[in-house]
Amino acid sequence: MATPFVAGTRGAVLHRGLVDLLGEEQVLWQKHDLQLYEYDGAVDTATPDAVVIPRDTADVANLARFCSEHNVPLVPRGAGTGLSGGAIPVEGGVVVSFARMSRILELDAANLRAVVQPGLVNLHLSTAAAPHGLYFVPDPSSQKACTIGGNVAENSGGPHTLAYGVTTNHVTGLEIVLTDGTIVRLGGKAHESEGYDLIGLFVGSEGTLGLITEITVRLSPLPEDKRTVMAAFPTMDLASEAVSAIIASGLVPSAIELMDQLATVAVEASVGAGYPLDAGAILLAEVDGPRDGLDDHRARIEELCRANGATSIRVAETALERDRLWAGRKGAFAAMGRLAPDYYVQDGVIPRTRLPDVLRRIAEVGERYGVRIANVFHAGDGNLHPLILFDGSLGPDVLRQVKAAGVEILRACLDAGGSITGEHGVGMEKNCELPLQYGPDDLAAMLHVKRAFDPAGLANPAKIFPTPSRCREFSLHAARSV
Amino acid sequence: MQLDPSDARECAAALRSAAEARQTVRVRGGGTKADPDEALPGDAVLRTRGLSGVVDHVPADLTVTVRAGTLLRDVQAALAERGQFLPLDPPHGGATIGGVIAANSNGFGTLRYGAVRDLLIGTTTALTDGTLARAGGRVVKNVAGYDLNKLLVGSLGTLGVIVEATFKVLPLPATRGASVSSATDATSAFARAGAIVRTSLRPTALVVDHERGAWRLVVAAAGEQAVVDRTLREAGGDHVADPDRLLVPLRDLLAAAAEGAVVRATIPLAAQPPFAGGVSRLDGFERLVADAGTGIVHVHLRGDDATIAASTVAAIASARVLGGSARTERVAPSLRRHLAALRTEPPGHFLMRRLKDAFDPRGILEPERSLA
Ligand SMILES: Cc1cc2nc3c(=O)[nH]c(=O)nc-3n(C[C@H](O)[C@H](O)[C@H](O)COP(=O)(O)OP(=O)(O)OC[C@H]3O[C@@H](n4cnc5c(N)ncnc54)[C@H](O)[C@@H]3O)c2cc1C
Numbered sequence: 001m002a003t004p005f006v007a008g009t010r011g012a013v014l015h016r017g018l019v020d021l022l023g024e025e026q027v028l029w030q031k032h033d034l035q036l037y038e039y040d041g042a043v044d045t046a047t048p049d050a051v052v053i054p055r056d057t058a059d060v061a062n063l064a065r066f067c068s069e070h071n072v073p074l075v076p077r078g079a080g081t082g083l084s085g086g087a088i089p090v091e092g093g094v095v096v097s098f099a100r101m102s103r104i105l106e107l108d109a110a111n112l113r114a115v116v117q118p119g120l121v122n123l124h125l126s127t128a129a130a131p132h133g134l135y136f137v138p139d140p141s142s143q144k145a146c147t148i149g150g151n152v153a154e155n156s157g158g159p160h161t162l163a164y165g166v167t168t169n170h171v172t173g174l175e176i177v178l179t180d181g182t183i184v185r186l187g188g189k190a191h192e193s194e195g196y197d198l199i200g201l202f203v204g205s206e207g208t209l210g211l212i213t214e215i216t217v218r219l220s221p222l223p224e225d226k227r228t229v230m231a232a233f234p235t236m237d238l239a240s241e242a243v244s245a246i247i248a249s250g251l252v253p254s255a256i257e258l259m260d261q262l263a264t265v266a267v268e269a270s271v272g273a274g275y276p277l278d279a280g281a282i283l284l285a286e287v288d289g290p291r292d293g294l295d296d297h298r299a300r301i302e303e304l305c306r307a308n309g310a311t312s313i314r315v316a317e318t319a320l321e322r323d324r325l326w327a328g329r330k331g332a333f334a335a336m337g338r339l340a341p342d343y344y345v346q347d348g349v350i351p352r353t354r355l356p357d358v359l360r361r362i363a364e365v366g367e368r369y370g371v372r373i374a375n376v377f378h379a380g381d382g383n384l385h386p387l388i389l390f391d392g393s394l395g396p397d398v399l400r401q402v403k404a405a406g407v408e409i410l411r412a413c414l415d416a417g418g419s420i421t422g423e424h425g426v427g428m429e430k431n432c433e434l435p436l437q438y439g440p441d442d443l444a445a446m447l448h449v450k451r452a453f454d455p456a457g458l459a460n461p462a463k464i465f466p467t468p469s470r471c472r473e474f475s476l477h478a479a480r481s482v
Numbered sequence: 483m484q485l486d487p488s489d490a491r492e493c494a495a496a497l498r499s500a501a502e503a504r505q506t507v508r509v510r511g512g513g514t515k516a517d518p519d520e521a522l523p524g525d526a527v528l529r530t531r532g533l534s535g536v537v538d539h540v541p542a543d544l545t546v547t548v549r550a551g552t553l554l555r556d557v558q559a560a561l562a563e564r565g566q567f568l569p570l571d572p573p574h575g576g577a578t579i580g581g582v583i584a585a586n587s588n589g590f591g592t593l594r595y596g597a598v599r600d601l602l603i604g605t606t607t608a609l610t611d612g613t614l615a616r617a618g619g620r621v622v623k624n625v626a627g628y629d630l631n632k633l634l635v636g637s638l639g640t641l642g643v644i645v646e647a648t649f650k651v652l653p654l655p656a657t658r659g660a661s662v663s664s665a666t667d668a669t670s671a672f673a674r675a676g677a678i679v680r681t682s683l684r685p686t687a688l689v690v691d692h693e694r695g696a697w698r699l700v701v702a703a704a705g706e707q708a709v710v711d712r713t714l715r716e717a718g719g720d721h722v723a724d725p726d727r728l729l730v731p732l733r734d735l736l737a738a739a740a741e742g743a744v745v746r747a748t749i750p751l752a753a754q755p756p757f758a759g760g761v762s763r764l765d766g767f768e769r770l771v772a773d774a775g776t777g778i779v780h781v782h783l784r785g786d787d788a789t790i791a792a793s794t795v796a797a798i799a800s801a802r803v804l805g806g807s808a809r810t811e812r813v814a815p816s817l818r819r820h821l822a823a824l825r826t827e828p829p830g831h832f833l834m835r836r837l838k839d840a841f842d843p844r845g846i847l848e849p850e851r852s853l854a
Binding site for chain 1: 540541542543544545565586592596597599600607609613614615616617619620621622623624625626627628629630631632633635636637652653656679680681682683684706707708709711712713748749750751752753776777778805806807809828829830831833834836837840841
């Protein structure tokens with residue numbers, strides 16, 4: 001058996017081994033190169049020992065075999081837009097970038113499927129499918145940059161996954177490489193496959209079960225038409241009531257998004273989407289599908305908004321106007337730069353009926369910690385995105401305070417019967433908080449899955465589950481002894 | 483031996499005792515699943531009917547939490563009182579919720595509403611170590627930890643006993659309707675179905691039915707009057723006000739088929755015409771019912787054992803060649819052993835085996851039940 005690399009000496013020895021195995025072109029190891037892979041869309045950083053940019057599945061399998069022989073962690077990486085530190089090599093090891101595996105292998109319109117490589121950018125798939133009258137439903141706001149591999153790993157959602165489902169509802173096949181180098185092909189173009197639903201288990205596993213090297217996704221017919229409504233409310237409470245009323249009415253809009261005043265001001269300054277600046281909350285709702293009845297749906301939404309106190313309502317008359325309304329929403333996170341140098345986004349979920357009181361608790365947290373919090377979120381499914389604004393240059397204490405405020409927000413979501421994450425994943429950001437949501441027995445069952453796929457523990461270590469080194473209070477061990 | 487736990491803790495404790503005694507256990511919900519594996523003389527039978535009742539229905543959140551031994555039909559009745567429904571329409575109204583999850587029983591509504599895996603958002607499961615493991619929760623979006631709900635759907639009781647489940651529900655549709663029309667052959671029937679799949683009409687059923695030389699297309703729609711009208715107009719044929727009149731016989735016919743074998747194939751959408759055309763020429767072919775929006779095709783075969791065996795083999799092979807998979811869903815006891823030999827291990831079988839060994843290390847749950 002080969003000797004494991006010792007931390008610290010990993011760099012040079014590992015680099016030589018990888019170049020021998022895969023060639024100079026596929027391996028990055030110099031400090032300035034590695035620095036580019038220290039961060040993702042969240043707030044934590046760590047430096048990899050090396051970065052490998054494989055060309056194909058065989059490269060990935062060879063790499064995995066090599067790393068398993070030498071006990072080196074593997075950290076898959078798509079576009080690095082993740083918001084929970086999923087692609088950060090906390091324990092060092094090799095970051096595997098899928099930037100070169102970014103092709104559409106097959107666009108099979110007859111079967112409503114596409115077979116793609118994991119590094120494909122989300123939006124590129126829908127662009128390629130459009131001439132066939134098809135699209136890929138999951139539309140994270142980061143869709144111009146994030147990859148389908150990252151979407152599958154995080155089980156990503158987006159504004160339009162309210163009616164048509166998140167990533168897990170649109171994947172029918174996967175090729176995966178386990179950390180011991182075994183290649184496994186699961187499912188395919190058929191609706192389902194035999195045996196346990198390993199695909200369903202793998203989607204959302206955040207790189208901790210192995211590496212995804214190929215994905216078969218479902219394509220859906222483009223809606224015949226859409227109606228987009230923007231409504232301005234004097235307060236967030238009234239806007240939340242309107243959301244509840246729309247849901248309860250039996251309408252199933254394809255999207256219902258909310259944004260508070262702080263966010264609106266930032267968005268207007270950066271994108272100019274045309275949202276009224278004096279509103280306490282902006283609601284964006286869209287209905288789509290067959291043309292018949294769409295105007296009726298739109299009218300009912302307008303009516304429900306008015307009945308709940310909307311002060312002004314605008315309906316997008318053209319595709320251009322619709323795009324402008326959505327540009328505000330999709331550019332909301334980026335617009336936070338107008339308000340503060342840094343932001344820290346939370347991703348808690350609550351039952352939709354609890355919106356008003358949880359939003360109030362979030363505002364209280366902001367006051368108590370002396371931080372400004374903007375809210376931009378998927379109201380239709382109760383998925384909150386409080387954005388805590390701060391200035392990281394003021395030192396590590398500030399970040400610590402901001403994170404503490406974040407944990408309080410998660411507690412508020414859990415108290416309301418919700419979840420600590422709806423689409424951004426647990427990663428290394430919330431792994432210490434996972435035991436707040438699930439007890440020791442629940443986590444033990446999940447760990448059966450981890451050990452079945454990755455017995456050596458080399459797939460994206462120190463993610464999802466609490467680790468004794470980073471989570472003093474909530475290590476699995478401590479949780480178990482309670 | 484009979485185990486009748488009356489709550490979740492009791493269920494978990496019963497499993498632990500069984501595991502300690504290496505006592506094999508069969509789990510029974512409504513006892514309606516097609517082709518149940520016979521309980522062998524030494525097996526304990528664990529019945530979940532004591533774990534029943536709606537725990538929480540929050541109409542404004544569109545979620546419902548129920549104990550797993552509750553009959554699906556009772557859940558629907560409770561939801562209907564508040565104008566909502568669980569959009570699952572599997573065969574057997576007598577099935578329990580736990581059985582529906584464990585057997586992954588779906589009806590024709592999958593194209594519109596999704597399947598069990600898409601609607602299930604939370605579970606609590608009793609495991610053989612005596613613990614209760616929760617997964618998911620009561621919110622409609624949740625990516626915290628692994629999605630064990632998915633692992634349980636279709637696991638046939640081999641990993642644990644589901645004791646409670648939470649689903650997404652929907653308001654009852656304002657209008658429903660259906661139409662039936664005939665087609666000259668497989669190609670034209672599936673072409674018409676395919677044209678509807680490619681629109682945004684999203685029918686609640688899209689079924690190609692073939693029997694005694696005749697091909698029929700059955701389309702059902704639900705929701706706003708305008709959309710229902712247009713769907714049925716585009717589908718053509720004769721309108722029927724109550725879709726159940728057409729759909730229930732189609733759904734239950736195969737489940738109830740006492741004679742011969744029923745093969746269930748899941749194939750890519752575009753493979754349906756060649757598959758259907760091929761199997762309809764097999765010896766002993768009786769009837770075919772295809773959920774044309776998902777590619778799930780049931781084939782009923784009749785005849786003497788040799789004929790059924792040969793045609794079953796041919797149908798399964800055809801599904802595999804066309805990029806899908808197939809298995810027998812109902813088969814005469816005299817043929818079971820013969821056809822069992824045909825089972826192949828699905829891709830990733832070694833991972834399934836590891837999962838089974840981790841959740842049920844003593845192998846007491848549903849022994850011999852194949853993972854495929
Ligand atoms: C401005 C902005 C807006 C966003 N909006 C949304 C939104 O609306 N909805 C939403 O859900 N998310 C959103 N996100 C989060 C993020 O974009 C998604 O999580 C996205 O899916 C990550 O994709 P990525 O390619 O950047 O993955 P990365 O960040 O590179 O990686 C994410 C995780 O996936 C794993 N991974 C990546 N590729 C593979 C692979 N091939 N095999 C195995 N594991 C892999 C990584 O190890 C990591 O754990 C947003 C982010 C930003 C910055």
